[in-house]
Amino acid sequence: MNRIDKQRQLFYMSLLLFTVLIILSVGIGVTVGQVAVPLTESFQILTKNLSGGLIGDLSNLSSGAYENIIWQIRFPRVLLAMLTGMGLSLAGAVMQTTVQNPLADPYILGISSGASLGATFAIMIGFGGTSLLAQLGLSFWAFLGAVTAAFLVLLLSNVGGQVNSIKLVLSGMVLNALFTAFSNFIIYIANDAEGIRSVTFWMMGSLAGASWSTLPLTATVVLICFLFFLTQERILNIMLLGDEAAISLGVNLSFYRKLYLVIASILTGIIVANTGMIGFVGLIIPHMIRGIVGSNHRYFLPLSVFSGSLFMVWSDILSRIILPTVELPIGILTSLIGAPLFIYIFVKKGYEFGG
Amino acid sequence: MNLTVENVSVSIASQQIIQDISLHVSQNQFVGLIGPNGCGKSTLLKSVSKILEPDRGIIMLDDDNVQELSNKQLAKKMGVVGQFNQVNFDFSVRQMLLLGRSPHKGLMERDNAVDHEIVEKVIRQMDLGKLADRSFLSLSGGEKQRVILGRTLVQQPKFLVLDEPTNHLDIKHQLSILKTVSALPIGVLAALHDLNLASRFTDYLYAMKDGRIIKEGTPEEVLTEAVIKELYEVDCRTYTNPILGKQTIEFL
Numbered sequence: 001m002n003r004i005d006k007q008r009q010l011f012y013m014s015l016l017l018f019t020v021l022i023i024l025s026v027g028i029g030v031t032v033g034q035v036a037v038p039l040t041e042s043f044q045i046l047t048k049n050l051s052g053g054l055i056g057d058l059s060n061l062s063s064g065a066y067e068n069i070i071w072q073i074r075f076p077r078v079l080l081a082m083l084t085g086m087g088l089s090l091a092g093a094v095m096q097t098t099v100q101n102p103l104a105d106p107y108i109l110g111i112s113s114g115a116s117l118g119a120t121f122a123i124m125i126g127f128g129g130t131s132l133l134a135q136l137g138l139s140f141w142a143f144l145g146a147v148t149a150a151f152l153v154l155l156l157s158n159v160g161g162q163v164n165s166i167k168l169v170l171s172g173m174v175l176n177a178l179f180t181a182f183s184n185f186i187i188y189i190a191n192d193a194e195g196i197r198s199v200t201f202w203m204m205g206s207l208a209g210a211s212w213s214t215l216p217l218t219a220t221v222v223l224i225c226f227l228f229f230l231t232q233e234r235i236l237n238i239m240l241l242g243d244e245a246a247i248s249l250g251v252n253l254s255f256y257r258k259l260y261l262v263i264a265s266i267l268t269g270i271i272v273a274n275t276g277m278i279g280f281v282g283l284i285i286p287h288m289i290r291g292i293v294g295s296n297h298r299y300f301l302p303l304s305v306f307s308g309s310l311f312m313v314w315s316d317i318l319s320r321i322i323l324p325t326v327e328l329p330i331g332i333l334t335s336l337i338g339a340p341l342f343i344y345i346f347v348k349k350g351y352e353f354g355g
Numbered sequence: 356m357n358l359t360v361e362n363v364s365v366s367i368a369s370q371q372i373i374q375d376i377s378l379h380v381s382q383n384q385f386v387g388l389i390g391p392n393g394c395g396k397s398t399l400l401k402s403v404s405k406i407l408e409p410d411r412g413i414i415m416l417d418d419d420n421v422q423e424l425s426n427k428q429l430a431k432k433m434g435v436v437g438q439f440n441q442v443n444f445d446f447s448v449r450q451m452l453l454l455g456r457s458p459h460k461g462l463m464e465r466d467n468a469v470d471h472e473i474v475e476k477v478i479r480q481m482d483l484g485k486l487a488d489r490s491f492l493s494l495s496g497g498e499k500q501r502v503i504l505g506r507t508l509v510q511q512p513k514f515l516v517l518d519e520p521t522n523h524l525d526i527k528h529q530l531s532i533l534k535t536v537s538a539l540p541i542g543v544l545a546a547l548h549d550l551n552l553a554s555r556f557t558d559y560l561y562a563m564k565d566g567r568i569i570k571e572g573t574p575e576e577v578l579t580e581a582v583i584k585e586l587y588e589v590d591c592r593t594y595t596n597p598i599l600g601k602q603t604i605e606f607l
Contacts, residue, residue, distance in 0.1 A: 232462075234462070238454060244435075245437065245503075248433075248435035250425075250430030250457060251430075294490070295446055296450055
């Protein structure tokens with residue numbers, strides 16, 4: 001009993017530590033960028049706006065443009081980074097459990113190629129451009145593509161009996177190939193240089209589109225999904241034991257598998273619609289946390305979500321400062337940081353995959 | 356609890372695996388299933404534990420039709436140890452055992468002191484003390500098998516279904532598991548490979564071949580030279596073991 005209490009204590013302390021780190025990182029995240037805003041002034045602006053104008057006084061700012069930069073551009077962006085990290089890690093963790101495969105990631109069920117097809121379609125067939133309506137159209141099509149792909153995968157893996165993990169992975173791969181072919185076909189026949197650039201940019205991921213208008217929806221979806229999966233800890237644990245063992249413990253997995261995949265797909269779809277494709281986060285963060293705390297979802301799920309969030313905030317910060325004049329697409333950076341980090345853990349901890 | 360299987364037939368992928376099987380297990384009885392590989396023992400056990408659905412026939416656990424019980428209701432009554440327990444992800448042994456409490460838990464209900472106490476009791480009963488804090492994936496096949504049986508006991512079932520429970524086990528643990536199981540005050544249906552162990556521990560035996568029951572009775576009635584020849588196509592001699600007083604088989 002004592003041992004378990006100790007474990008629990010350690011868990012809550014880590015959560016607290018992560019929370020503090022995330023808050024600090026958000027603070028740092030809003031100050032860095034092309035225009036350097038002093039840290040104290042950034043915090044003044046944040047406290048003023050967060051408290052609804054009650055606390056703080058902005059009359060002593062060195063430049064009036066700062067408030068705009070911090071509050072309208074950077075803060076929504078850092079928040080989007082947080083939510084993206086949370087959402088992708090959560091979706092990744094759940095997908096790995098649902099298909100009982102440690103190699104699964106949020107994009108495994110053809111979600112990425114579905115979203116790409118939607119986005120390519122929108123850009124190449126005429127929803128492209130820079131107007132707000134066009135941007136919204138792009139997100140909408142990407143979301144539609146992602147969710148359609150996930151439903152098709154579920155449908156396909158349901159043919160000829162119960163959904164199982166191998167059928168899911170195979171269906172995902174097949175539809176992935178099909179959607180990629182469609183996307184490439186559209187790009188090839190459209191022959192539109194500007195469009196190709198937009199598609200490429202979208203596929204590398206970006207948080208630059210963050211704005212107060214889209215954040216509430218994203219935040220709501222991510223948080224509801226997080227809370228939902230927290231309540232499912234027991235079934236998620238049982239899911240790792242396989243179908244037969246699960247039945248003998250009173251749980252029929254095929255229903256829950258579908259339910260979880262649909263929810264995780266919608267979650268991924270919402271994020272992809274906002275940010276484009278940001279790879280690797282959903283794969284490595286759950287892996288790393290699993291390697292450290294084991295597979296008990298009670299600890300594993302919250303820690304993945306918190307560390308994913310921290311990881312994305314820092315990836316975003318680096319993507320803005322690593323090159324002196326331009327911003328690096330964040331999808332490149334997550335893989336650039338993620339891969340070595342993963343190798344380090346892999347070598348250092350003698351980590352067995354899935355272990 | 357009493358288990359009654361009546362005229363059950365099961366097919367997998369339109370191939371008939373077992374045909375017209377009837378058997379009965381009473382409260383407190385240890386009933387064994389013997390037969391060659393592929394004779395349908397596992398299929399029968401899977402249909403009893405609601406993993407497979409029979410084409411025909413009925414399976415009753417006391418007054419409940421197993422097919423009509425929800426998975427959770429069934430899991431509160433029946434514990435199952437399957438033959439394959441492949442896991443890709445890791446748990447500590449204690450965590451694995453705790454999962455056995457799941458059928459008794461509501462959706463949001465956490466494991467409480469009573470659950471931990473039950474787990475500790477099973478750890479002592481099953482001699483798992485040395486393994487309790489290790490990771491499940493690091494265990495040997497036999498150790499895993501013991502943990503899975505332990506998890507099933509944590510479930511506190513009123514009926515137990517075992518598919519080759521002594522697979523991978525060394526002599527000490529073969530004996531201790533069968534002793535533990537046969538001392539449980541519940542009905543047990545187990546597929547067994549080792550005929551001498553079956554003779555020693557079971558109260559009643561069913562012999563299966565090609566999806567049918569060809570002989571049933573006490574171990575002395577079933578484990579005869581003729582039946583064993585028919586089942587396994589090997590010659591043997593049987594005699595009453597002077598030490599244990601049990602029917603014993605010597606293969607030729």
